[in-house]
Amino acid sequence: MAAYIADILTPDEVDELLDVGIPAEQIAGKTLDHHIWGHLPLIIHHGALRAPVTLKCERKGCTSGQTRTTYLGSGLHGGAWCYGWNENGEYEVNLRDQIYVCDTCQVKS
């Protein structure tokens, strides 16, 4: 059965597709409509379906301009997509509970 997959998918929809056994490779190339970060590309990264997002430092008044890319993926519960993996495919962050603070602000605090 060839499933029709829309070009823009919410995290809920992506998780439903994965739940029914649609291969991640068929979902890669679509766009994730994330409730926090907006439209993100869905890619295969270290063998898993991920959506890279560029995070800006969330410390108030930060002027460093530093950013960090994390690779969001399915996890926690259906439609959450709050877990991030690093460039090497290793789990690094739960963005529901954690925020990105740049190196400069970490040294200051």
Ligand SMILES: [Zn+2]
């Ligand atoms: Zn900062």
